[in-house]
Amino acid sequence: MQKLFYYSFFLLLCFSANATEEHILNNLSQHKQWLKLLTAYSGNSPKVTDKNFLLSPEGEYSSLNELRLTINAFAEPAGLDLNQHGQCKYPARYLFLKEKLDFVKLGIKKVSCPNYEEYTNVNDQEQLSLVFATGFLGNPASYYGHLLLKINQKNKTGLEQASINFGADIPANEGMLSYIVKGIIGGYDSSFTTQPFFYHFNNYNETEHRDLWEYPIVLSKSQSELVIAHLWELMNVDFQYFFFNRNCAYFMARAIELVLDQDILDDVKPWVGPQEVIQKLNLSTSDGKRVLGEAVYHPSRQTRLYQRFSGLNSTEKSIVRSIALSPENLSLQSISDVQLESKYRIVDTLIDYYQFTRDKKDPEDKNNLYYKKAVLIRYQLAPSASTTNFASSNIPALGRGISRSYIGVDDLGIIVGIRPAYYDALDASYGHVKHAELTMGAAELIIDSGKVNLYSLSLLNIESVKQNYTMLPGDKxxxxxxxxxxxxxxxxxxxxxxxxxxTGAGLSKSFFGSDLAISGFLTTGFFSDSLISDGLFAGAKIKASWFISSNISTALTINHRHHIGNATQTAIKLEQRTSISESMDLRLSWEHSIETELSKLSMNFGYYW
Structure with a gap:
């Protein structure tokens, strides 16, 4: 009887231990960080589409099953290729589970991972930086800017350090239309990849002339290790790419969210922009401390040229223009009549000018020769530090939200509108291209005599304005x-x-620094509710936009269209925007048609979010 009692008690203890272990695993499988490590954000199914990422067989996935298989993989003995062991393929899962489970009891012994350990040889402080590249209107994928991460590795300079990029895997020679359509409907795979930071720095800063803002991510050492380990797991793993909401901004934010006190994204919102992520991270905390440190500004070659040129006096500008027009005259003799400090400023400006205009891939481009000549002259002058301290108030972490909703009235009724993204010529702000426009999916409803109609629809509106600030040859x-x-x-x-x-193409010119821009375009297009040839037109457009102050901007547009059927339309539109606060504005508009002599006034209050 006593033996039966002890046996029953032993079985009860075993059952209780198993039940407790099962309870721990069940709770752990629903842990927020564990789900994020599986890319099951918001508790949904994993966003990853690569079958090799999940250990669960196809059709058998659950976060609990994935947890059990991960533990089993960690307990496997090391083989010949250490880098293929489960601990080396899933280092973030290893770090997470090591804090939650008794690895000794589970028979899990630490395995050395050579490739991972070399990759994560990082600085003790500020191990990660988030880099924001301003928008580039020459490539649809870069309209809204771009985000990438830089790993601050030891024993490497900033440009040699590894960077992590996320982008769509686009076939070579993909047509623009196909690219846009597939990007919107999810027709591409995408993945995290790694390259030296120099590659992206050169492409964005030098080739595409985009300013870079590098934000140190202020995390504890263990938090940084977890984020870097997670990115290692995701390297070259396929995701489905959607231009609007499953893009670089979304997946970079999700990786950093792993260690934040609160999420900054949700899967409901149909669009996510890089600048939006920067702004939200700027307000986010980890363990009660702010996540983003002080930004390091990397001005583009174009910005460097413009800032240097604006710092010249009239005599210095005249010499620079003279040499740019007759570069064969570039010599120490050509600048002999000015003081030494002026020589520094002139030659430094010319170095940036030839860097900006030269074609590095074309050995026949004479600007390459002039660039080398300007560098040689700089070396012939007495040593001196840079003559310009580059700075910008166009800080992407500041400013308004990227979306705007508004309500207003015009001569016909009450107007309600929304502009999901991004900016127009009146409200280009921090991180935007001044005087340019980039909006998508904007729509207006009007309530007129009790009826509600769709008043306007803007699927895509892009206006790329290059202002030729210096008036030097090659500054297009x-x-x-x-x-x-x-x-x-x-x-x-x-x-x-x-x-x-x-659509149209033309020329632009800036005045008063860059506060006023005037553009002229030759245009063509189609405007008709039926597919008839009379809808085709050609014409011209003149536009002036002026930032009168930090709170007031105005724009005047004159648009003329001449249709094939000889009908003409000439429209004048005058707009003014007044900023009420960082998140609110008031807009006034007057439109007039020359041919019909009709006019319309409108006013709306907008809220940015």
Whole structure:
């Protein structure tokens, strides 16, 4: 009887231990960090589409099953290729589970991972930096800017250190239209990849002339290790790419969210932008401390040239222009009549100018020769530090939200509108291209005589403005625009919405520094609600946008269209924006049609979010 009692008690203890272990595993499988490590954000199914990432067989995934298989993989003996062991393939899972489970009891022994250990030989402080590249209107994938991570490795300079990028895997020679459509509907795989930071720095800073802002990510050593380990796990793993909401901004934010006190994204919002992530991280904390440190500004070659040129006096500018127009005259003799400090400023400006204009891949480009000549002259002068302290108030972590909703009135009724992203010529702000426009998916409804109609629709509106600030040869001022959407056929109509495609190319020039920009375009397009040739038109467009102050901006647009059927349309539009606060503004607009002599006034209050 006594033996039976002891046996029963032993079975009860075993059952209790198993039940407790099962309870621990069940709770652990629903832990927020564990789900994020599986890319099951918000508790949903994993975002990863690569079958090799998950250990669970296809059709058998659950976070609990993945947890059990991960523990088993960690307990496996090491083989000949250490880098293929489970601990080396999933170092973030290892770090997470080591804090939660008794590895000794589970028979898990630490395995050396040569490739991973070399990759994660990082500084003790500020191990990670988040880099924001400003928008580039020459490539649809870069319209909204770009995010990448830099790993601050020991024994390597900043440009040699590893960077982690996320992007779509696009076939070579992919057509622009195909690229845009596939990017929107999820037609591409995408992945994290790694390259030396120099590659991205050179591409963004030097080739595409995009300013870079490098934000140290202020985390504890263990938190940084977990984020870096997670990124290692995700390297070259496939995800489905969506231009609007499963892009570089989304997946970079999700990786950093792993150690934040709160999430900064949700899967409901249909769009996510790089600048939005920077702004939200700027307000985020980890263990009660701010996540983003003080930004390091890396001005583009174009910005360096413009800032140097603006710092010259009139005599120095005249000499630079003279040499740029007759570069064969570049010599110490050509700058002999000015003081030494002026020589420094002139030659430094010319170095940036030839760097900006030269084609590095073309050995026949004479600007390469002039660049080397300018560098040689600089060495012939007495040693001196840089003559310009580059700075910018265009800080992407500051400023308003990227989306705007508004309500207003015009001569026909009450207007309610939304602009999901991003900016126009009146409200280009921190991190944006001044005087340019980039909006997608904007729509207006009008309530007129009790009826609600779609008032306007802007599927895509891009205006790229290059301003030729220096007026030097090679500082191009070629500009272009593209508008696709629908607008009212007449100013006095609220129910005659008509599709429009409108595009043009031209030149721009800036004045008063860069506060005023005037552009002229030759245009063509189609404006009709039926596929008839009379909808085709050619014409011209003149636009002036002026940032009068930090709170007030205005724009004047004159648009002329001449249709194939000889009908003409000449429209004048005057707009003014007044910033009420960082997140609110007031807009006034007056439109007039020359041919019909119709006019329309409108006003709206907007909120940025």
């Amino acid at each position: 001022n070629h500009s272009w625009f593209l508008k696709v959407g629908a607008e009212q056929e007449r100013l006095n109509c609220s129910d005659c919405l008509t599709p429009i495609i409108h």
